Amino acid sequence: MDLYFDNAATTKLSERALQAYSDTARLFWGNPSSVHRLGLEARRKLDEERSAIARLMGIPSSSLFFTSGATESIAAVISSLLFTTPGKIIISRIEHEAVASWLPVLRQHGWKTEELRAKGGFVSAEELRAALTPDTKLVAIMAVNNVTGAIEPIEELVRTVREYEKEGRRRIFFFSDSVQALGKVEYSPEKLGIDGASFSGHKINGPRGIGMLYLRNPSAFRPLAPAGGQEKGKRGGTENLPAISALRAAAEEWLSDQAEKNAKAAERKAMIVEALRSCGYDLISPEHSSPYIISFSSLLPSEVYTRMLSDRGVYASSGSACSNNAKGEGEKILLGMGVRPDTASRAVRISLSNSTTDEEIEGLIAVINELRDAR
């Protein structure tokens, strides 16, 4: 049996999402920008889907924009800075490369950049406060870390920024990459008070190639280029309507009874953690972390342990690449939060989904026990 525990990397497309995809592709294949009847029907379908997803996320539909994925959502926000007067951008050392890889680009264009430490996995408000300067224009801190599952204190960090703004300073855009937060922890962009956020469809049983961008105040956002002017000028390109429908269907499934599902995941996580601890492995995920992500350190190099799991049908993620030439992104993040290099080199991530079954959990625990003495 395949025991899939790499859901933070991607989840399996749900049957309902696949059905929604093919229904929309078959029935609403017109271009939503076209004036004729087919175009109009597609436009209405698009509006419907947007409203449905926004409702599920608890945000106004006017603040939700569809993109090709979280990476594009992030790129849209950060690249929009390029043609403004250079200032400072602050991110954390545990950001995904989709954010972090922009720093050299911005520096090349005269921007100052700072990466905040994340001791024990968390960015501290004090450090953020100390890093804020009058020319700071953007702060980007992820909501939930993809490697450890750490839930960042976004509300507190936003408050810190807003207080700083009150001292008569300019507005600072607070962006939060929320790919691992949506549907997996209690999360409301409005309640957090963030200005922008990115989401990905395929992390909640939706399809790849579809993502979302939340903008609290869309009128203040100018993309690098509006291209064809779709998505109210925020994201050009013909809308991927079938994928949007599939995302809506996946979100309906994933986001309904969320508290209950999150509690179930937490229960399962506790069982897995117990098994890992009984093997003497160190847990890397902090206490306050997503119930869907468990990061730990085995006795073997990450890749070796991951391959041993794979040979027994368990698919997890290797926290680091077994190579002298390249550091895995996971390893970089772990080092960024102060994990010791030898622990980081043995890190493995197990990640759950709402479609994970009890049998899979049992199978996983049996394999963990089987590998107890592997070294």
Add this chain to the structure above:
Amino acid sequence: MPDKLYLIKEGEISLKGGNRNLFEKQLRHNIKNKLRPYHSDITKQKGRLYARIADEAPDDLIAKALSTTPGITGFARAHKAEKSLEGIRAKALEILPSSDFCRGGSFRITVKREDKSFPLNSHDMACELADAVFSLYPDMTVDLKRPDHTLTCEIRNDVYLYTSEEKGEGGLPYATAGKGVLLLSGGIDSPVAGYMMAKRGMKLDAIYFHAYPYTSELALDKVKQLASIIAPYLGGLHLYVVPFTDGQVHIRDNGYEEEATLMFRASMMQTAERIASGCGASAIVTGEALSQVASQTLDAMSFTDSMTDLLVLRPLVGMDKEEITEKARRIGSYETSILPYEDCCVVFSPKHPVTRPVKEVVRRHFEELGMESFIEKAVEETKVYVFDPMGREIENAEA
């Protein structure tokens, strides 16, 4: 059926005396074998080989085959012309536009008139051909000493025209100097070592030690890719993949940590010796270079040498990394070698390996480890992949 005609120059072979024939015969066999399934016919005439290759054979395939076959120093696509001034001129006008002459620059005409009955002498023929070149490319200039392009006309029984000559590998044809087994890792050095011995006439098969799951399947894919890249220079090869995980774990758990690499190297030599005896090889070829890593010091190599009765050849022993890298780039293995899939896991690599082992002591330690059964099992479970002389993997090949 019309054929494509290639002129092939053999370098070092022409210096051979009594057994020159043997080398030539092998070279002809190597070329024919490489061009399969396309038919080819290779004849010798006045110190040159003439290859008539089936018309359906693609030009790039022929070029790859000839440029990678040791024993060939240069080759050129020759075009047969009608044996008359008009015929030669017409042929020149036909072939020049698809040659490197179309890039412009300077040129020279070389005429070799062996058939003295041909009415024009060499100089006059050259002038006629230069005139043909100018009629197509009036801006080109003549440079007899350092021309950008050369048009050669050979007037023998038949008349052949050819433009640029491509360089070959030189050296001697593989399979004229015995057989060896190459210890192929995923690194930069060992493919180069294999290439160099093949160029000296050796026939080679390769051995890779796989330690799954401590090394990845991708590391094996990489080694197979490297085998495919060097296969044309070697005339094809068998790649023996030896699963050595149990042996490595045994060494790690029962040996002295600082000697782990030496114990593994010694096991490799003994494994290679067995595979060599099975495939008729009488030497082991490695990519070691003196003092590159701990297991490649004089003392360490002397120890590994002592673990086998076979001759151990280390063609890179006196080269430095830059020289090796340059060769790796030239044969096209470098980009694959630097892919980040390690061929040895850190759990088997000692932090402080011995660099000056005392042979007798380390030999005793190796005997105490009792690797015999692990080696036997590994050889039994060895998988063989076969690559043809053009580097294509042959599925389901008989090993």
